[in-house]
Amino acid sequence: MDNNVSAAPRVRSGFITRSRAAVSLLFLMNGFVIGSWAPKIPDFAERLGLTKFELGLMILIFGFGSLVMMPIAGAQIAKHGSRVVVRVLAVCLLPTLLALTLAPNVITGAISLFLFGGFIGGMDVAMNANAVAVEKSMRRAIMSSCHAFWSLGGLIGSGLGGLVISRLGILGHAELATVLAAILLAVAWPMVLADPPHPDTKKEKTKLPMVPLPWLLGVMALFCMVPEGAVLDWGALYLRQEMGASVALSGLGFAAFSAAMATMRFAGDLVRDRLGGVKTLRICTLFAIVGMLLASLAPDAEIAIIGFALCGIGISNMVPIAFSAAGNIPGLKPGIGISVVTTLGYSGMLVAPSVIGFVAEHVGFAAVFMALPVLLLVVLAFSRLAQYADGVSDGGR
Incomplete structure (x- = not known):
């Protein structure tokens, strides 16, 4: 803690600024992916033959995945730091839009939605924890702007989704959204702030x-x-x-x-x-x-x-x-x-x-x-x- 605090003024204009950009990109990516899912829901329901009630149950499975993964992500952040966890979960999130698009039946669709919700929710915890670490390093607030980037990503993903689907088809949209999300992650990857746990941290x-x-x-x-x-x-x-x-x-x-x-x-x-x-x-x-x-x-x-x-x-x-x-x-x-x-x-x-x-x-x-x-x-x-x-x-x- 003391080392980080004493080093903050020296790195504020360089490394810390890059760390803020990185966590903002992670929020943008997360929002973009979940926003890209919204225009795919009608096709998902039609392809699997879901009624409105059954689609509602599927969406609950998405939420259940998030609620299961969030506390697990918190425990892993405590052990390994938010940088490791947010990177792992972001990589796991990338193929989920493709999995939802290609799911051939209700069982695989439910599994894909559970994983999609889990990785979205777990990454949400990890990127918020990383934003707190960047706030501490910069000694200023950045959390609201990070959530603004999430909102912006959601608007871009949902706003462009219908247009892209009409031009490229449902699979083409999933492929393009996955590539764009991967690019955001690749740009953010080397700049994510490391916040390793303290060696004297108690297991409990x-x-x-x-x-x-x-x-x-x-x-x-x-x-x-x-x-x-x-x-x-x-x-x-x-x-x-x-x-x-x-x-x-x-x-x-x-x-x-x-x-x-x-x-x-x-x-x-x-x-x-x-x-x-x-x-x-x-x-x-x-x-x-x-x-x-x-x-x-x-x-x-x-x-x-x-x-x-x-x-x-x-x-x-x-x-x-x-x-x-x-x-x-x-x-x-x-x-x-x-x-x-x-x-x-x-x-x-x-x-x-x-x-x-x-x-x-x-x-x-x-x-x-x-x-x-x-x-x-x-x-x-x-x-x-x-x-x-x-x-x-x-x-x-």
């Missing part, structure tokens, strides 16, 4: 933490990501069915939310460096609460879209702050803390859509969106925990 530290702090941060991430999932999965349907919006206008709800989120994530690190993690989280949470309430009480679709945009501004930097805080918990390895937070956070993204759909079927989406700010009020109550995200300012103590 790789077990699930028994202290409450990482679990509380995980609950914060969960309560941040449930509203995010609600807007992404149900926002367009809400605008279409309950606001009477056209097909084109209902799509703008997702676009406004995503654009606001990506933009603010690129600006989030500068804001956090200036205001600190606690104040930034509180301001973002208030934006998210106001935006969600505005969307739920809006008299028309246009006002609801403005509400979704405000919600995107707020939610954009809440999860990155929680991840940074998890990676700076005193006495706990970054990989372990981040694996707890990501596992709890993403479990909300997996479970919430079906629960929200069931509830909305009985009370409507407006009532659901009006209730979600209650979760954000809990985040506001726990906002003091965001002080650990500022551990980068003193070398991550």
Whole structure:
């Protein structure tokens, strides 16, 4: 720890800058791969003869793979460092789009989806842990911009996917996406920051933490990501069915939310460096609460879209702050803390859509969106925990 801290000023302009570029490329690659999967889903379902219910079960298998791999990745990061783990998982992720495209039956499709979700989720933990290591080396926040690159990758992958499939076919798209992802990984590979474990690390530290702090941060991430999932999965349907919006206008709800989120994530690190993690989280949470309430009480679709945009501004930097805080918990390895937070956070993204759909079927989406700010009020109550995200300012103590 001391050697890294003392060396930081000497390497900041060179090696550390390259390390930041590398981890940003890893986020971009991960987002691009999962974004490239989205336009392939209709073909996947048709090829395997899946009903909507069966496709829903398949998507749960993807989520189950992520939840299984995330804590395993955290334990391996604690033993070997995030550089080794993120490289291995990124290489394992590369062929999965091809496997999903070529899967001949339901069994192989389910196995491919389980592995795809596992490698996506495990790499997510590892690249967030590496981003925390780079933050400590640079003594400044970079997590929000890293998540902005993930959002950008997702938009590129999903946005270009349909066009490429129409030109090259479903297999050609998988081959091109795999090659592009491999290029991103090849560029990042030699620049990834090494963060080997300390030789005096106790073996028991790789077990699930028994202290409450990482679990509380995980609950914060969960309560941040449930509203995010609600807007992404149900926002367009809400605008279409309950606001009477056209097909084109209902799509703008997702676009406004995503654009606001990506933009603010690129600006989030500068804001956090200036205001600190606690104040930034509180301001973002208030934006998210106001935006969600505005969307739920809006008299028309246009006002609801403005509400979704405000919600995107707020939610954009809440999860990155929680991840940074998890990676700076005193006495706990970054990989372990981040694996707890990501596992709890993403479990909300997996479970919430079906629960929200069931509830909305009985009370409507407006009532659901009006209730979600209650979760954000809990985040506001726990906002003091965001002080650990500022551990980068003193070398991550």
